[in-house]
Amino acid sequence: MINEYWTKKQNIQLQNDCKKYNIPLMVKKEIERVIEILDSNYGMERSKKDYGGCVYLLVSNEEKEHSKILEKYFLDEEDYEFKDILIENEEEIWISETYITSTEYSIIIIYKINK
Incomplete structure (x- = not known):
């Protein structure tokens, strides 16, 4: 399942x-931090398709859903600008990837990998 957030x-x-x-x-x-940046730079009244971008939180079928998002934006998995490990413990790893899709639009995909 994919959850999308773009404003406070x-x-x-x-x-x-x-x-x-x-x-x-x-x-x-981390989602709140990114949304705060988007809102302060592009305004809270924007829709998901307006300038700025959005955060995708994947909560199931991470690999399949991740591929769907990348296909939607004509991106390859290696096209991310930044990749951070948010949490790593004995059970799981939470990852954040930032993709720049145009000069004024980026997407952040956050997902987990079970160990």
């Missing part, structure tokens, strides 16, 4: 999704 106006949705899918606090804070 979706804070309740983000809170509910994080509870529902047991998303770690550090992952939630």
Whole structure:
């Protein structure tokens, strides 16, 4: 399943999704940080398709969903600008990848890998 966030106006949705899918606090804070940057640079009133970009949180079928997003934006897996490990423990790894899709639009894909 893919969850999408692009503005602070979706804070309740983000809170509910994080509870529902047991998303770690550090992952939630990273999504909030990115949304804060997007809102401060592009405004809170924008839609997902407007300038700025969005965050995709993958909570199931990570590999399949990841491929769908990349295909939507005509990207390859190696096209990311930044790749960070948000959390790594004995059970899982949470990863954040930033893709620049145009001069004024980027996407961040956050997903986990089970060990």
